[in-house]
Amino acid sequence: MRKFTGKLLSMVIGAFIVSASFSGVASASAPMDNKEFSITIKQGVYKATTPSMPTYSVSNYNEFYKALDSSIKNVDSSVKMVFKNSYLKGNLQGFRSNFEKIISFVGTGSYVESYSAYQYTEDGNEVYVIYYNYHMSIDEVKRKTSQVNSLVASITSKIVTSSMSDYQKEKAIHDYIVNTARYDVENLDKDTIPIDSHTPYGILVNKVAVCDGYATTMKKMLDAVGVDSQIVVGTGDGVPHAWNLVKINSIWYHVDPTWDDPISYLNGQLKPILSYDFFNKTDSYMARTHYWIKENYPKADLSKYQPKKGTRFMPSRYIVKSINK
Known part of the structure; x- marks a missing residue:
């Protein structure tokens, strides 16, 4: 979720996160997306x-x-x-x-x-x-699902070891996603976000995605290494959004890989940034900018597992434009 402009329907949930109201047939569409x-x-x-x-x-x-x-x-x-x-x-x-x-x-x-x-x-x-x-033929969905599953197995085998703690596994996966993929701002600006950008296929194959692509990839990779997590559906700065809750040593934490991957421009070029502004945060911290129905999710009220080095502050929920030199 980044700098959304344009129309939003009254029933949007996430970048392409499904929901419904059962007064009959209900529909929802993605931000900048008429599906x-x-x-x-x-x-x-x-x-x-x-x-x-x-x-x-x-x-x-x-x-x-x-x-x-x-x-x-x-x-x-x-x-x-x-x-x-x-x-x-x-x-x-x-x-x-x-x-x-x-x-x-x-x-x-x-x-x-x-x-x-x-x-x-x-x-x-x-x-x-x-x-x-x-959205496509079942054969095509199965092909993409199989490709994603193979990539998850291959990637996690390289970045995660059996000697790692759950926290170390979580951080390795978070950093991999943020460092290797970027937000699909080009399609967002053109109102042409493809369905792949809402899925792990966008992150792992195309290397571009929107918030639900980030969140589902995080969960899928955590599942692969035995770390319990959930996807949270809500809003960020009032815009439909998705992120994660991750369980580390019996304690739940919020992790928002999308907002930890802010968009920055340097001399007109996209510049990758790894942030921990929204890594292993509490309910109270997240509530400053995020909204979710708290009774539907575990409580995250303790703050213990935080990165000790490399943390940098960036206004992650905005596109940051650097001054050309």
Whole structure:
């Protein structure tokens, strides 16, 4: 997220982070991007003759989150969720509310453009069949996903060792992302941000991305080295934004790799900068510039693991233009 100008719809979340309001079909678009995201839920219209698909039995919304996350990572075209919990029975509105939250977390940084969910009852259980519509063919999504997975494995094997602490792993990944990629300011200025810039493919292959590309890459690489993290969906300076929460020795911290990669110009040329202004910060620190629904995320109220050297202050949330000499 950088120096956004132009139009923003009233329901934008992140650079291309999905959300919805279930008064019917709702849509959201990315900043400077007219792509639409929609979710439709219909009741009692599922046909028993629908082809077989991956099926998950879940008992709560946490299990649903994990199942949906796994399904999207597998690039499924559809998935069947069987809720073995009487709470859902007749409580479609309650599901819709939670579905909105879960989609905003899981769908961030993916190639999913829209979802359709069909609800019915089977053997006394509430069932939801979810269909994914992607921005490109499933074969193309699988190809890009496979390439990203290979790169994550290769890169982490080079920059992370088994002797490193979780903090050292986190810092190595943060520094790699900031040092090797840059914000996609050119497409932002032209209102032509491609879908790849919202994904890890943008960071790892194209070397340019926007905020959800940064955040999802950070999480994907941390997952690969066994460090627990989450993606936070909210705003930064009032603009839709995404960043990370990272768990180091049982303590949660905010990390915003996008804002730690400020855009600077020197003699008319982009100049790379590595900043730690938003690395391992507390809720109170982040709340100065960021907003998120705090009850949806772990608390980050301790500050222990900070870089001791190399920290430099930069106004990371702005484009910095140096004076030509």
